[in-house]
Amino acid sequence: MNSRSKKVIVTLILLGLALGGCSLFGDDEDADEFAGLSTEEQFYERALEQLNGQNFRGAISTYQALESRFPFGRFAAQSQIEIVYAYYQNEDMEAARAAADRFVRLHPDNENIDYAYYMRGLSSFVDGGGIFNRFLPIDHTKRDPGRAQESFNDFAQLLALYPDSVYSGDARARMIYLRNNLARYEVHVANYYLERRAYIAALRRAQYVVENFQGTPAIADGVAIMTECYLRLGLNELADTSLALLRENYPEHASIDSDNDFIIRTEITNPSLLYTVTFGLVGDNAIDPPLAPTQRPLTSGSQQIINDQQDIETPEEERSLLSIITLGVLE
Secondary structure (H helix, E strand, C coil), X not given: CCHHHHHHHHHHHHHHHHHHHHHHHHHHHHHHHCCCCCCHHHHHHHHHHHHHXXXXXXXXXXXXXXXXXXXXXXXXXXXXHHHHHHHHHCCCHHHHHHHHXXXXXXXXXXXXXXXXXXXXXXXXXXXXXXXXXXXXXXXXXXXXXXXXXXXXXXXXXXXXXXXXXXXXXXXXXXXXXXXXXXXXHHHHHHHHHHHCCCHHHHHHHHHHHHHHCCCCCHHHHHHHHHHHHHHHHCCHHHHHHHHHHHHHHCCCCCCECCCCCECCCCCEECCCHHHHHCCCCXXXXXXXXXXXXCCCCCCCHHHHHHHHHHHCXXXXXXXXXXXXXXXXXXX
């Protein structure tokens, strides 16, 4: 046997070992998982059976195998929309949103396109809770509103494009809930600023609620915060206007007492150094800040300085003709 024949034999042996090694690392598992499945119909029936049996992980794997083996088959589009539901039931909301986005891009004219929009919004609607929400009473209105805003936009897009969809009723109801939560979140932020005496920032947030969330329960709190901010800033005419609006539309609000007077907060958060260092064990974190003066000065301090400077008369010195001609060199 010559050297060339030996090289060929060695190469064939190494190739056989490499193929055998590949089978050791997962190919046999894939073959066993989908053993007996050769046609597109068989893969789809297996995935549908797993989905109905609530084996969502197995259904996801089978749908992925179906798409990889038959990317242009009769069940390709149907498997791509059903895997969205499988991801959702498997509580993988990020994958469900991605699968819904992909379906919208690939099949904009599909008869199930409204379902893709609905599931995209629904995945954002329930996302962000985490396992703690199942056991702890967490106020969702105090959480980051990013997912809620995304869900609201997705549902709004569904209603704009497919107002007669079977999912439009549920989407509309969820939009009302999300809008109320978004308004309440803005009120929480306004209260946060108000407690730290950032009255301008609190006023802006409250105005945003009143202007953009009409019809929500948070409107009353927004008007109350506006009233207090105006009082703190000494803008009494605007405070009276806001208070009149509050009395007229929300007479039972907690900020109005039995005598129909506005109840202003007496304590504002202002943690002392001792309170912060001891994590609240020693010291206090509240003060009673005074209200602004009832009458604001007619002019600001800087404007008063300018006016005083203008009142100062500076004497003008008479210059001779010779001084003018020689530019002051000769007097």
